[in-house]
Amino acid sequence: MSPSLLIASLWVLAASIVALLPMRRQYIPGVTLLILAPAVIGFIGYQHGWLVALGGVLALGSMFRRPLRYGIARLRGQNPEVPK
Incomplete structure (x- = not known):
């Protein structure tokens, strides 16, 4: 098993476990x-090429779309509603 596959598998497993937590405990x-995702995607891209890294970036954006929207809204000075 390649090291990048092992690291990516552990990251996906951790993300799946976090997704099972109640929203207030996911933050x-x-x-x-x-924060760790760019390093993992960068390592995968180094090992397997930029197309695989691009797929990882797209998957990351899909998986974290709500937190990313929240962070962008906060950076714009807005006060978005947080789900309970």
Whole structure:
């Protein structure tokens, strides 16, 4: 098993476990995964090429679309509603 496949598998497993948590408990582990994602995608891209890395970026954007929208709204100075 290649190291990049192992790292990506662990990241996906951790993201799946975080997704099972109630929304109010997802923030800290979710932000941690979001911060680690570029490093994981960069390593995968280094090992397998830019097309695979592009697929990883698209998958990341799809998986974290709501937190990314929230973060962009906060950066714009808006006060978006947080789900309970």
